[in-house]
Amino acid sequence: MSNIIDFENVSIAGLESSPVSKSLAGLRANESRYFKNKYNHDFTVSPATKSKDILDYVKNILLIERDIKISSKPLETSEFVVDGIKWTYVFYESGLSINVMYTMNDPKKRAVGFKLSEGMEVPKELEEKFKFAKQKSKLAGIIRGSFFVIKGEY
Numbered sequence: 001m002s003n004i005i006d007f008e009n010v011s012i013a014g015l016e017s018s019p020v021s022k023s024l025a026g027l028r029a030n031e032s033r034y035f036k037n038k039y040n041h042d043f044t045v046s047p048a049t050k051s052k053d054i055l056d057y058v059k060n061i062l063l064i065e066r067d068i069k070i071s072s073k074p075l076e077t078s079e080f081v082v083d084g085i086k087w088t089y090v091f092y093e094s095g096l097s098i099n100v101m102y103t104m105n106d107p108k109k110r111a112v113g114f115k116l117s118e119g120m121e122v123p124k125e126l127e128e129k130f131k132f133a134k135q136k137s138k139l140a141g142i143i144r145g146s147f148f149v150i151k152g153e154y
Contacts, residue, residue, distance in 0.1 A: 002044040002078075005032035010139060014045065014076050020095035023118040026140035027097055028076075031089065033139065039082045048074035048090070058090050058100060061112060061154055068125050072096055095120035102154065110150035118142045 003014070007029040012021040015028070032043035048055060054077040062068040072094035079088045081104070088100040095117030103109040114126060118141035122132065132144035 002046045004042045004044050005029055007033035007036065007139060014047065015091065017073075018075065018093045018095055018117075020117045020119040023120075023141055024091060024095045024097070026137065027095075027115055027117050027143060028091055030137045030139045030143070031097070031099075035082065035087075041080065041082045043078060044080075045076040045078045045089070045091070048077055051077035051079075054079050054088060055090065057154065058088060058098060061100060061150065061152075062098075064152060065112070065150060066129065066148060068129070070096070070098070070123070070125060072123065094123060096123060100150070102150070107153070111147045112150060113147040114145060116144040 005028055010025050010029045012025040015021045015024050018024050028045065035041040035043045055074055062070065070092060072092035074090050075093055076091045077089060084104050086102040086104060090098045097115040099113045101111050101113065114130065116122060116132060130146040132146045135143045135145060137143050
């Protein structure tokens with residue numbers, strides 16, 4: 001059961017347990033708008049409870065590449081291929097969003113991105129490893145983001 005994320009009427013559905021549910025919903029809607037505008041792709045999410053393979057994929061990359069274990073509960077996931085790029089998202093209860101951008105034909109263009117919802121603290125598992133840049137979004141307020149390049153094959 002997947003749901004298309006509406007970026008015009010932002011909903012916290014699926015994210016209610018997050019203490020920053022409104023800004024996390026805005027962040028999720030911001031991603032939806034990006035994919036609709038850039039690729040004409042409808043951004044859909046599924047409950048994390050039905051996404052074990054996706055969660056294992058992201059957990060594996062984080063652990064192998066940077067020895068990172070996310071302590072927050074995953075709420076939703078998304079995975080799709082568009083324009084030769086496999087995109088994988090996990091939205092966490094803390095307000096963290098992780099995306100894996102994995103190009104199918106260019107190993108030099110593969111990365112993991114972290115986005116922090118407005119109002120959340122930097123998670124302990126990321127605070128000493130990354131610096132976060134700020135970006136303004138009409139849908140999400142102030143988003144802080146960082147990334148690292150993936151070196152392995154997944």
